[in-house]
Amino acid sequence: QVQLVESGGGSVQAGGSLRLSCAASGFTFSNYAMGWFRQAPGKEREVAATINWSGGGTYYADSVKGRFTISRDNGKNTVYLELNSLKPEDTAVYYCAGGYRLHALSTVVAVDYWGQGTQVTVSS
Secondary structure (H helix, E strand, O other): OOEEEEEOOEEEEOOOOEEEEEEEEOOOHHHOEEEEEEEOOOOOOEEEEEEOOOOOOEEEOOOOOOOEEEEEEOOOOEEEEEEOOOOHHHOEEEEEEEEOOHHHHOOHHHOOEEOOOEEEEEEO
């Protein structure tokens, strides 16, 4: 069955960095766009970044542009999110997502597969 397993979350101070990883299995990873979404308490789930099947195309939400970097390794069936210059408002559960049209649409409706989420907490 399809599995997306995130790792790398944690607690950091403002200005710090984290690297999230998502290991995928159960589907042909290299055929799918991948992405990272996040959901803060009391807020809707929102896209942070997406990447196309080859890694040659990326999308970033304005709120993370210039601070976060998404990448993928199709040989390892893994997608990454590098989080730099973290702010308290980045505190959220971060979800790995896969979808055939995810990069083209970069919205929750384009997600076919979800991970279980990993908590990122940024203190001021």
